[in-house]
Amino acid sequence: MSERKDSCDVVVVGLGATAGIAVGPLTQAGLKVVALEAGGRHDGDSRYVADEIGNDVRNEWGMSKTNLEVPTLRGSEDDTAAPPFARMPMINVVGGSALHSTSVYYRLFPWHFRERTETIERYGKDHLPEGSSVQDWPFGYDELEPFYTKVEELLGVSGKAGNLNGEIVPGGNPFEGPRSKEYPLPPLRQTGFAEMMGRAATDLGLHPYTGAAGIRSQPYKGLNECTYCGFCSFGDCWRGAKGVTSLSGIPEAEASGNLDVRLQSRVVSVETRADGRATGVTYVREGKEYFQPASAVILSTFTYENVRLMMLSKNEHHPGGIGNSRDQLGRNLHLHNLVIVRGLFEGQELNNNGGTAAQTSTIDDWDGDNFDHSGLGFIGGTSMTAVVETKPISLARVVPGHVPRWGSEWKSYLKENGRSIGELILQIEQIPYTEHRVDLDPTAKDPYGMPINRTTTRHRESDYKAFDFLTEKGRDWLKAAGASETWVPEMYGMLSVQPHCYGATRMGEDPAESVIDASARVHDAPNIAVLCSCTMPTAGGRNPTLTAQALAWRTAEKLVEDWDEVAG
């Protein structure tokens, strides 16, 4: 029997990158919020600073939960799912996996919000990849713009505007949607390699800019700036220079007296009543079970755990799980096809080991609909970033296919060329299919005996076409900068478990094709809101966190606006 806690207005499941934003507007409106977080607090310790083995290899921060419930993977409904060989770790800590994110902070383009309609209007209905379930968002870029700006100002995002209120501004990204304000901080410093790649892009007639980063280029609101150490991705920031909600957002909410944070608290189900609405959540802390009653519930873990919890919460009111009355829960999953294109710059010392992968030269000439897709057989594309931050273990993996992966010949190649390899990161947009989904694995369980997720997804013909076209553009860029040889490592095919994971609780007007409404509340349980990239109908070829956070802010404001109806 679970112990009943005192009732609150809103209970938040997972106090990470999105909930850390949402608790601001909620607590400012005077709502009493309880946040249940499976991990602990970071507290500025230095255990995992500059620690490739502790972070990238072992994911020490994920030991309490995410490492124990890595979803299984299969290509189609006819296959048996197996543990993924490659995965990109998530962590459990106040502030969430953003604490170990690369923190590239791009907005989506207006096109991404109308991807289906725009594609049909420009190319005709036949251009949509066969069988895809891609939909427009229930609102446009203009609706989200004020929230993008609010998040950027709260966290201290660094960048240079390319489009201010419709005016194209030199030095920024000319393809971006209109911004209402300049970034609060100037861009991060470019590295020598980024400058070199930027010049080559300009020579090719492309439009390079320094990518926006959720990393402070200068001190901001009493918080530190980046020192370019080179261990951002999957790593802890030794200076607390990342724009994370554990430093901005959560502290203010706690200071209001309206936020009660409970750590090491693992939510096991959402409870509902006869009309389908949530009454609160059941959670386990130190082996003991509690019930937290609440007028509204926010599910703000990541895609995988949000879906898992909604499925595990099935009861007589929600026999297929919460939000699953029309078999939409977990469907329309889409990821990024994360690809690295490498080039050898013979005899050059690129000095790419230090710095952050957010110190980029970026081009968006090949993302969204910024190029003519006629006859190409795919839609969307990718941001393309020339990056640094090559950590030593990953540096040793980079050899081209014709070089052995071990032995004396391998050593000789690394000795000769280890300092001369430059790379681009591509995050190619995939589009949703109904069959691509997250559900519960029929046999695999976590150490507590609860089913873990199973994902079903595979590359489609359009994905191969996009890959071929876009990696060729990447090779062209590297060659223009002087690369004598270019190659694409084996990472292609990485349909895996990764932090760029979208859909699965898709937002939409039509309950037959979505799980949550335009306010991000579950169609069949309207006092449950969902945060995270799992709500996004399209991904773009761009990092998810900023958009997920802008949505979180908007969702929280909508909850406050509609509070009487939500809490009723």
Place this chain on the structure above:
Amino acid sequence: MSSPTPDHARLITAIVDTLVPADDNGPGGSEAGVDAYISGVVRDNEAMRGIYEPSLDALDAYATSSAGAKFADLDLEGRTKVLKAIEAGEAEGGFIPDPATFFAILHHNMLEGFFGDPQYGGNVDFAGWKLVGYRGVKLIQTAADQAVNAAPDRPLTGRREALEVALAELAKESGEAVAAK
């Protein structure tokens, strides 16, 4: 019984000296502590123990059946041939979960032991970092550190020492700022 057993430890040493042979380009795997790192993984991680223990036995059995001697008793050429067969998934025997996947795990662990921070027991005397030209951990990187064709001249440091160096640098800066006022 302790894990890895002395036999398995010797086998791990022979494996890393095959994956990373001592040659003109620097020390071999055992001199760089790669075997010590992998033995640590086997000792400390139950899941890895479940993979390594049967797979190491299978590896020796395969060496004996295909090349006529235990792996550690073969010359470099013989050992290389055995590992290539395992890597290609052509070797038979009780590898967990299968020969090619076991090799991939072994290869990952070799890279970790050769190029990981020396704190973890491998990369002795920064052997791996010297090979690839990694300049060591430096938490405060200047524009000059990141310039193309600049060759920063500094001693190699691991993560713990780098943190001390960076904190001292910050303390010095803030001391100077206070003094200037």
